[in-house]
Amino acid sequence: MMAMDPMVPLEPLPPLEGLAPLNPPSSDEGSVALTIIHETLYHYAARVEQAHHLAYLKPLDQPCQRLESFTLDIEPEPSHCTTETDVYGNARSIFEMYAPHDALRVSATSRVVVRPRFQGIVPEATQPWEQVAHALRYVAGGGFRREVEFTFASPYVAILSPLREYALASFTAGRPVAEAALDLMQRVYQDFTYASCSTDVSTPMIDAFTQRRGVCQDFAHVMLGCLRAMGLAARYVSGYLMSQPPPGQARLIGADASHAWVAVHCPGLGRHDDWLDLDPTNGMVPAASHAMLAWGRDYGDVTPLRGVIRGGGGHDLTVRVTVAPDHEMIQQTQRQTQQASQQQTQQLSQHSQDTP
Numbered sequence: 001m002m003a004m005d006p007m008v009p010l011e012p013l014p015p016l017e018g019l020a021p022l023n024p025p026s027s028d029e030g031s032v033a034l035t036i037i038h039e040t041l042y043h044y045a046a047r048v049e050q051a052h053h054l055a056y057l058k059p060l061d062q063p064c065q066r067l068e069s070f071t072l073d074i075e076p077e078p079s080h081c082t083t084e085t086d087v088y089g090n091a092r093s094i095f096e097m098y099a100p101h102d103a104l105r106v107s108a109t110s111r112v113v114v115r116p117r118f119q120g121i122v123p124e125a126t127q128p129w130e131q132v133a134h135a136l137r138y139v140a141g142g143g144f145r146r147e148v149e150f151t152f153a154s155p156y157v158a159i160l161s162p163l164r165e166y167a168l169a170s171f172t173a174g175r176p177v178a179e180a181a182l183d184l185m186q187r188v189y190q191d192f193t194y195a196s197c198s199t200d201v202s203t204p205m206i207d208a209f210t211q212r213r214g215v216c217q218d219f220a221h222v223m224l225g226c227l228r229a230m231g232l233a234a235r236y237v238s239g240y241l242m243s244q245p246p247p248g249q250a251r252l253i254g255a256d257a258s259h260a261w262v263a264v265h266c267p268g269l270g271r272h273d274d275w276l277d278l279d280p281t282n283g284m285v286p287a288a289s290h291a292m293l294a295w296g297r298d299y300g301d302v303t304p305l306r307g308v309i310r311g312g313g314g315h316d317l318t319v320r321v322t323v324a325p326d327h328e329m330i331q332q333t334q335r336q337t338q339q340a341s342q343q344q345t346q347q348l349s350q351h352s353q354d355t356p
Contacts, residue, residue, distance in 0.1 A: 030115055030288055032113070032242075032325060033068075033325065034112050034242055034325060035111050035323075036109070036110045036240055036322070037110075038240075038321050039106070040317070040319050041317070042104040042316070043315060044102050044311075047102050050097065050310040051096065051097040051307055052307055052309075054305075055092065055095070055108075055304065057093065057305070062292065064114070065112055065114045065292055067112050070110045072108050075103075075105040076101050079099065081093065081095035086301075088294070090296070090302060114290070121178070123182055125269075125270070126267065126268040126269055128174045128175065129177040136231060137231070149297070151232065152228070154297035156298035157236075159228050159229050161229075162206070162209065162210075163222070163229040166187075166226060167227070170183040177264070178264075178276055182285075184227070186283055188223050189281070190283070192208075192213060194215065194281065197215075198211075198214055199213075199217075199218050205225055215281075216259055216261070217299055220260040221298060224236060224298065227262070235295050236298045236299060236302065237263050237277060238258070238260055239293045240259055241290055242289050258304065261279040262278050263277045264276055
């Protein structure tokens with residue numbers, strides 16, 4: 001079995017100062033156009049005879065995030081490739097390779113326009129968390145609610161007593177659900193230490209919780225476990241993080257990287273779907289710097305790339321992610337074109353000088 005494409009680790013940021021109510025933005029106010037390039041390279045120790053792969057590399061197309069273009073390049077060319085929509089509304093690509101190969105390159109290039117989606121929210125106006133949790137409980141003959149699925153344990157997120165005990169400090173009696181979730185996010189951000197390479201995809205979530213250390217995937221899984229332990233609906237969000245700091249300020253750590261955060265269902269939030277995104281790794285509410293790739297119960301539902309192969313032996317894996325505003329990518333492309341043209345001119349000039 002081929003190893004899964006790992007999350008590129010992120011380091012934390014200073015704490016969020018708070019959410020000040022703002023006027024809701026227009027459709028274009030504060031929007032950021034991003035170009036995202038996610039490239040995965042496998043080099044196998046022995047030839048792969050046959051392979052089946054599943055990829056979640058196409059960003060979501062939502063009211064707050066418009067997907068303008070997407071291309072998926074695979075080398076060598078697969079024998080079969082199709083894209084379908086999974087049960088959560090994510091796009092997933094399935095491709096098979098029946099020709100022998102000793103390397104695999106998968107490159108996804110996307111252009112998205114992201115706008116701030118949580119300006120104007122008033123956390124204290126949301127329903128008390130107990131009321132929200134009670135409404136999500138099973139009732140014989142009751143109507144179906146899609147968010148209920150995100151209240152249960154999942155393969156990477158267990159519901160355990162220590163998680164509930166930790167969360168109770170934020171979820172005091174009668175507290176609005178969004179206000180309590182924001183407080184929990186800040187506590188996870190402050191109490192846990194980001195430590196690159198301290199965990200991997202096989203590390204149990206409770207180990208990261210006990211050690212109080214991990215990477216963005218662990219921060220997200222721990223917070224999901226805490227929220228679900230309180231009876232709330234919370235989902236895992238896979239995506240990308242881009243930063244473009246103001247002059248004189250430090251760059252947001254985690255730019256040009258894949259990332260993970262959570263979303264909790266908060267009735268009364270004032271949005272069309274009442275889901276509030278929270279980034280516990282950075283202690284912030286995602287804005288236009290966060291581009292959504294896919295969502296599910298946990299990392300296992302939305303792994304960027306995984307597969308099963310016949311042959312191959314060991315392998316070397318390289319993942320490269322670039323996230324940048326459109327104008328930077330255009331300038332970079334122009335520079336590369338100019339450099340290539342200059343190199344070609346120099347080569348032609350050298351060739352003419354060498355020709356008798």
